[in-house]
Amino acid sequence: MYKLYFMPGACSRAIHALLNELEQPVELIARDSVADFKQVNPTNQVPVLVDGDLVLREGAAIVLYLLEKHASPTLPREPELRAEFHQWLMFANATLHPAYSLLFFGARALESDAAKQEVLTRGAARLSALWAIVEERLQDRPFICGEQVTAVDMMLAVYANWGQYFPLEIELGARTRRMLARVAEHPALVRAIESEATVAA
Incomplete structure (x- = not known):
């Protein structure tokens, strides 16, 4: 299961919606619930996606990773x-x-x-x-x-x-x-x- 660090209404919401679109289960972790979030992301920003040992910290990189991994038809092949x-x-x-x-x-x-x-x-x-x-x-x-x-x-x-x-x-x-x-x-x-x-x- 993916882990997604988020803030309500922040850009992490688009990643969350994409995970829903791809029908992927996700554990949501509120950024403000983490005592020292800079240990998760040195920039102190969301989104952060965790997939096993892989940690991704940039929204566009996360989008492309998810679309490619799950062969989404919304990512064109041409x-x-x-x-x-x-x-x-x-x-x-x-x-x-x-x-x-x-x-x-x-x-x-x-x-x-x-x-x-x-x-x-x-x-x-x-x-x-x-x-x-x-x-x-x-x-x-x-x-x-x-x-x-x-x-x-x-x-x-x-x-x-x-x-x-x-x-x-x-x-x-x-x-x-x-x-x-x-x-x-x-x-x-x-x-x-x-x-x-x-x-x-």
Whole structure:
């Protein structure tokens, strides 16, 4: 059985939902329940996935490991389509996620109200521009990689939910909002949210 270190609502939720999608049993361990989590991950971040002796600490690496290990049909076999999937996975994990991280940093770490507001304003503009890229991608498809929900869509849905924590507007296009609404109803993600609430309670 896999072990997944998580925080409710964090990016680990997408990994949890993917495990549900793959019908893999998982033991959930709340990060805050671990006395010294840096012993698990020196960066002090989730997700961390444990599979026997293997410990993976980066979200995109975990996604690719699980999709390949369980031969998920959502990971294309054709080299061009697989490369495109990889590109969007990295966009989510290495471009969009850090843009939200900047907002969290500004809100929590900056003492000057003026500096905090500038970081939040610039961060929101950056995020709006990134979501515009998603909006363009969805011009001819319901989900990022085509006709079905993939781990990329679930990652985007988790990140989009973080906007509620900031007193500013992050613009999401109509197609993006429609996609996010559909992903929010995806059974694997719904089960992840319900399970996390139980463990964290």
